[in-house]
Amino acid sequence: MKCQKCSKSATFHITDLTGDGLLALHLCPDCAKHYLQPEVEDTETPKITGVLSDQLKLEQTAEELQELDSKKCPICGISFGKFRQAGRLGCPHDYVFFGAELKPLLESVHGSTEHVGKRPQRGAYDTESQTELIRLRGEMKLAVSEENYEKAQEIRDRIRSIEDQT
Amino acid sequence: MEIDDLASTSGEWLRGIGPQSDIVMSSRIRLARNLADFPFIRQCNDIDRANIDSTVRQRLGSNKALRDLTFIDVATLEALDRQFLVERQLISREHANSDGARAVAIDGQEQLSLMVNEEDHLRIQVMKSGLDLDGAWAQINELDDQIEQQLTYAFHEQFGYLTACPTNVGTGMRVSVLVHLPALVITNQIEKVFRSLQKINLVVRGLYGEGTQAMGDFYQVSNQITLGKSEKELIDQVGDVVPVVIDYERKARKFLIEEDQNELFDQVSRAYGMLQTARRISSEETMHLLSRVRMGINLGLIGDLEIPQVNELFIQTQPAHLQKIHQSALSTDERNIERANFLHRNLKSQDN
Numbered sequence: 104m105k106c107q108k109c110s111k112s113a114t115f116h117i118t119d120l121t122g123d124g125l126l127a128l129h130l131c132p133d134c135a136k137h138y139l140q141p142e143v144e145d146t147e148t149p150k151i152t153g154v155l156s157d158q159l160k161l162e163q164t165a166e167e168l169q170e171l172d173s174k175k176c177p178i179c180g181i182s183f184g185k186f187r188q189a190g191r192l193g194c195p196h197d198y199v200f201f202g203a204e205l206k207p208l209l210e211s212v213h214g215s216t217e218h219v220g221k222r223p224q225r226g227a228y229d230t231e232s233q234t235e236l237i238r239l240r241g242e243m244k245l246a247v248s249e250e251n252y253e254k255a256q257e258i259r260d261r262i263r264s265i266e267d268q269t
Numbered sequence: 270m271e272i273d274d275l276a277s278t279s280g281e282w283l284r285g286i287g288p289q290s291d292i293v294m295s296s297r298i299r300l301a302r303n304l305a306d307f308p309f310i311r312q313c314n315d316i317d318r319a320n321i322d323s324t325v326r327q328r329l330g331s332n333k334a335l336r337d338l339t340f341i342d343v344a345t346l347e348a349l350d351r352q353f354l355v356e357r358q359l360i361s362r363e364h365a366n367s368d369g370a371r372a373v374a375i376d377g378q379e380q381l382s383l384m385v386n387e388e389d390h391l392r393i394q395v396m397k398s399g400l401d402l403d404g405a406w407a408q409i410n411e412l413d414d415q416i417e418q419q420l421t422y423a424f425h426e427q428f429g430y431l432t433a434c435p436t437n438v439g440t441g442m443r444v445s446v447l448v449h450l451p452a453l454v455i456t457n458q459i460e461k462v463f464r465s466l467q468k469i470n471l472v473v474r475g476l477y478g479e480g481t482q483a484m485g486d487f488y489q490v491s492n493q494i495t496l497g498k499s500e501k502e503l504i505d506q507v508g509d510v511v512p513v514v515i516d517y518e519r520k521a522r523k524f525l526i527e528e529d530q531n532e533l534f535d536q537v538s539r540a541y542g543m544l545q546t547a548r549r550i551s552s553e554e555t556m557h558l559l560s561r562v563r564m565g566i567n568l569g570l571i572g573d574l575e576i577p578q579v580n581e582l583f584i585q586t587q588p589a590h591l592q593k594i595h596q597s598a599l600s601t602d603e604r605n606i607e608r609a610n611f612l613h614r615n616l617k618s619q620d621n
Contacts, residue, residue, distance in 0.1 A: 151436055179312045191388070193312035195305060195423035195431040198438070205435060209428070212436055215497020218429025220440040221410070223417050233421070236306035244314055266306075 106131035151190040154211050176200045178237050196234050232265050239265070272341070272350045276593040280357065280379035280396070283584065285576035287399020291567040292515045294447040294487060294580065295396050297358075298405045298504075300413055301432045301441035302391040303423040309433040310386055315369055318386050322370040325385050328419035329374070335415055338374040338383065349598065352589035358396065360384055381412060388433050389441075391416070400515075402444060402508045406500065429496060439496030444507045448514060451486040451564045452521035459488075462514060470494050471510060485556030485583060490514065522568060537565030541574075545616045549605045555586045555612065574616070586611060 106113045107129050115128075115135035172184030181193030183201055192198070198205060209216045239262050246255035282295040303309060307321055329335040343351060343364060351365035360373050364387040371386035384392040393416070395409040423431040429439040437443070453459045463473045474489045490511060492503045525533045540561035544550075563579045565571040584590055586608050592599050595607055 151434065179308045181312060189311065191311045191433045192309055192435070194308040195303065195425070198425055198428050198431050209435055209438065209496060213439065213494045213496035215439075215494075217427060217497060218425075218439045219497060220429060220442075220499045220503075221413075222429070223422055223424050224414060225417065225421070233305040233423075237308055240307070240317065244316070247316075 104129050106134050108134040151208075151212065152187065155187050155190070155208060171204065174201070178234055178241065180241065194237050196237065236262060236265055272346070272353060273593065275357065275379075276353070276590065279577075279581045279584065282358075282379070282396040282398045283577060283580040284398045285580050287397060287401050289512070289515055290399035290576065292449055292518050293400040293511065294449055295398055296401050296405050297394060297396045297445045297447070298402065298409050299392055299394040299443045299445075300409060301389040301430065301437045301443075302393065302413070302416070303431055303433070304390045305421045305423040307390065310388060310390065311433060313369075313386075318369040318371070321390050322372055322385055325391065325420065326372070329383075329416065332415055332419050335374075335412075335419075338376055338381065340372050340374045343371045343373055344369065349589055349592055353593055356584060356587045356589050358382075361387060361392075363387060364392075380408070383412075383416075389437070391420075400446060400508075400511060402446070402504045406504055410500075436493075437495050440498070440500050440503060442495055442500055442503055443491055444504055445489045445491035446507060446511045447487055447489050448511065448518070449485075449487055449560065449563060450514070450518050451560050452525055453518050454486045455525060456521045458517065458521060462517060466490060466510065466514075469506070469510065471507065484553065485560040487560075522564070526568065533568075534565075534570050537561050537568075537570045541565065541571060541616075544612050547609045547612070549602075550609045550612065551605055552587055552608065555608060556583065559583055559586075578615075582612070582615060 104113045105111070109131060111131035111133070113129035113131055115130045115132065172187065173182060175182045176193055176197050177200070178196040179193035181197065183204060186192055186197070186201070192201075206216050239258050243255050243258040243262070246252070246258060282297075287293070287296075304321060304324070307313065307317055310318070313321070326340055329338065341354070343354070343360060346354075351360070354360045354373065355362050355365050357379070359375055359379065359382045361384065364371060364373070364384050367387075369386065371384070373385070374383040375381060380396055382394045382396075384394070393409060393412060395405045395412070397405045397408075425431055430441040432438050432441050450459060450462075453462060466473055470493045472491050472493045474491070490507060492507055494503070498506070540558040544555070544558050544562065559579055559582055562571060562574065563576065566574055566576055566579065585594060588604055591604055591608055591611060594611070599607055
């Protein structure tokens with residue numbers, strides 16, 4: 104079958120719901136990519152979720168996508184699927200944890216993946232203890248919700264001791 | 270400082286001074302920053318938000334340069350006061366409408382604003398009258414350095430300043446210039462300008478940022494990219510293009526005058542007349558008419574009114590401002606009547 108928009112062979116078969124009812128489309132990968140690209144919106148959220156869904160739909164199988172969507176950050180607990188829907192990440196560690204998935208997105212949005220601007224003057228970054236603090240705060244939340252106040256107290260003391268060191 | 274005190278004053282950025290201030294209303298730079306040891310806002314519970322809020326207030330309060338900022342607790346404000354701060358451009362609509370502990374810190378001149386717990390933990394903003402991006406950068410860079418002495422920012426060697434949305438990562442910087450382009454609107458050239466700007470990765474939005482319609486022919490031109498370019502490069506990108514847009518607008522104004530000065534003068538005079546005599550007027554129509562009047566002043570067609578007065582009217586005739594000035598809540602219809610009265614009082618005095 105040929106693509107409805109050009110003469111290449113159609114490998115995408117899309118059924119879209121429009122104002123006039125169902126619309127069946129048979130398109131080649133290029134035209135499908137163009138068709139699936141959301142219209143330019145003036146808010147940032149639809150744009151980033153649009154770029155994400157466009158990239159993922161065309162490059163991954165349903166199983167791969169499902170597996171990727173269920174991948175969860177061990178620190179903040181956000182899944183890649185949730186990020187994909189909302190366009191917002193859950194914690195600083197996500198940039199490391201979802202690094203491989205985020206790089207093509209950053210490349211697509213910014214045309215670059217390397218920061219070249221200003222950096223904080225204080226150089227002593229102990230990212231490990233910062234990630235540990237986020238993790239402990241998450242554990243404390245859980246302990247409080249389970250009414251395990253003894254454990255929560257213990258975690259709070261550990262948080263304070265890390266904070267005192269930094 | 271109370272919110273009610275702000276209603277009777279106006280921000281530094283409305284002064285109508287600074288380079289190109291006939292066409293450029295204001296220059297604004299904002300930096301998105303997050304604390305390293307907290308999740309981003311979406312993953313925060315009420316306790317996290319309260320902790321971030323109190324940590325920021327406490328640490329900033331201990332810094333000499335930041336001590337003079339006034340913190341306003343946005344969470345406990347009435348909806349009308351929150352809307353007032355949005356109209357004033359001190360907080361975003363998202364910040365006004367979200368839930369949980371959040372605050373804004375401002376200085377007396379309303380040049381600086383620091384939103385706590387918006388989409389990112391911190392949104393630092395500096396606003397200047399006219400086209401003054403270098404001035405805005407010098408001020409915000411210094412402020413950022415001072416804050417960074419008190420708080421540890423989430424920063425990654427490769428990705429730069431880490432933000433909740435990957436569209437802001439890297440510099441976390443959005444450079445925006447608010448331009449008044451009535452002649453490009455009248456001559457139907459505005460779409461063409463937008464398309465050219467989009468091609469070079471600049472975004473054009475309405476007066477109140479994302480997702481808003483342009484009101485009164487005011488448009489915000491800002492950078493889209495935040496990663497892979499230095500702050501200086503991003504400022505230059507916007508700063509180099511705005512004069513070109515200004516030049517287009519001036520040419521369009523010249524064309525309108527040469528084409529049919531009487532027609533243009535008629536439009537400006539009618540707009541001025543309606544603002545002076547209407548008995549009931551919407552916010553949208555007011556913006557539209559004030560836009561014509563503002564252009565008329567710049568072209569020397571109106572002699573008894575100054576740009577700063579018109580700039581203030583743009584802000585003071587908006588719904589929340591009008592109600593704060595009137596000191597009571599008003600329905601839409603009551604606002605339309607009060608707006609007409611307010612304009613009548615303020616523009617009539619110009620005739621004397």
